[in-house]
Amino acid sequence: MKKKILVIAQYFFPEQFRINDICAEWVKKGYEVTVITGIPNYPQGKYYKGYGIFKKRKETYYGINIIRIPLIPRGKSSIMLMLNYLSFVISGFFWSIFTRVKADYVFIYEVSPMTQALPGVWYAKRKKIPCYLYVTDLWPENVEIVAGIKNQRILKSIGMMVDYIYKRSNRIFTSSESFIEAISERGIENNKIEFWPQYAEDFYVPINNKNVVINEIPQDDYFNIIFAGNIGVAQGLDVLAAAALKLKALGAKIRFNIVGEGRYKETLINIVEQNGVDYMFNFIDKQPSSRIPEFMSVCDATLICLSRSKVFSITLPAKTQSCLACGIPILVSADGEIQKVIKEAEAGFCSNAGDADGLAENILNMASSTKHDREDMAQNALHYYQTHFNKEKLLNRMDFWFN
Structure with missing residues (x-):
């Protein structure tokens, strides 16, 4: 009988998150997978075309049964975002009470918000089955930094909710090794926590750019850098405008290709225009994840960027594995764990979060390096990915807990 x-994942197909691939792999392995998720609205803030309260509430994707519970779209304001988080919990509460769905295990894929874990915890408690939590964003730290909430009463309340979830999870997996210490400091025993890094989907592979034509990215004498993903406050992309100013003063021919959408995109566009460096920026609409390796193949380097904060310094963003797997030189503008990985891999150059001088210097060093040197960085990136983030090994490790 199938297990x-x-x-539980507030974001799921057609929203582009790694849990989509994890679930598809579990189906291939013979598991029966049901996903409880919301109505897709990330990152644009409004329901995707064809979806709604009365549209496509049930769906099948690669053999995965998808059930969409009602939620308020995240919109463009902090209030709407909070309502989005809250509505998923309320819908999930009633779903957990009245559902007839049967399961042997609960697996919670936690990217912000942590609140999404509550329906999974409640369901597991009712059914008396194991509950596994996968933490990719630390709360309440993430709320304080990203949402800008400073009220200690609110943060204390969120902290109590987080502790409730941790204590009622049978096992906690983390996407960053540094998260283990942060979670154990909340009174959770170490032997209950395990580092389970993310892997990149199979389409993240090096591509020969001779066979690729990407009209959105000009092929000229500019050094092309690509950033692909969510354009939010957390990404700290304002550092690019400051770095661009320094590069402009030196007459460097650098182009930042920014692929994606997000709450900070309009602000970033305004900043680069006000600084007179808009000619160095190429904003491209959000693309299917499967196309990103092609975009990377026609660029000279990729960028991983995060804001300066304690929580981001111990975070290993999913973008890291995608970039490594594509075998492309990497520029890092972030602190902590991500620098450790890229330096260990010898896959590129690192500067601290918000350090425009350091980033500009690294860009110049990358652009002036020989083609042979950049090819070495690319090969190092791929080798490190294959060694440390092997998909089959990671999925087999999760099988151990399921069986």
Whole structure:
């Protein structure tokens, strides 16, 4: 008889998150997978075309059964974002009470918000089955930094909710090794926590750019850098405008290709225009994840960027594995764990979060390096990915807990 996995993930297909691939792999392995998710609205803030309260509430994707519970779209304001988080919990509460879905395990894929874990915890408690939590964003730290909430009463309340979730999870997996210490400091025993890094989907591979034509990115004498993903406050992309000013003063021919959408995109566009460096920026609409390796193949380097904060310094963003797997030189503008990985891999150059001088210097060093040197960085990146983030090994490790 097939083992049944119930996955709680506020974001799921057609939203582009790694849990989509994890669930598809579990189906291939013979599990029966049901996903409880919301109505897709990330990152634009409004329901995707064809979806709504009365549209496509049930769906199948690569053999995965998808059930969409009602939620308020995240919109463009902090209030709407909070309502989005809250509505998923309320819908999930009633779903957990009245559902007839049966499962052997609950697996919670936690990217912000942590609140999404509550329906999974409640369901597991009712059914008396194991509950596994996968933490990719630390709360309440993430709320304080990203949402800008400073009220200590609110943060204390969120902290109590987080502790409630941790204590009622049978096992906690983390996407960053540094998270283990942060979670154990909340009174959770170490032997209950395990580092389970993210892997990149199979389409993240090096591509020969001779066979690729990407009209969105000019092929000229500019050094092309690509940033692909969510354009939010957390990404700290304002450092690019400051770095561009320094590069402009030196007459460097550098182009930042920014692929994606997000709450900070309009602000970033305004900043680069006000600084007179808009000619160095190429904003491209959000693309399917499967096309990103092609975009990378026609660029000279990729960028991983995060804001300066304690929580981001111990975070290993999913973008890291994608970039490594594509075998491309990497520029890092972030602190902590991500620098450790890229330096260990010898896959590129690192500067601290918000350090425009350091980033500009690294860009110049990368652009002036020989083609042979950049090819070495690319090969190092790929080798490190294959050694440390092997998909099959990671999925087999999760099988151990399921079986």
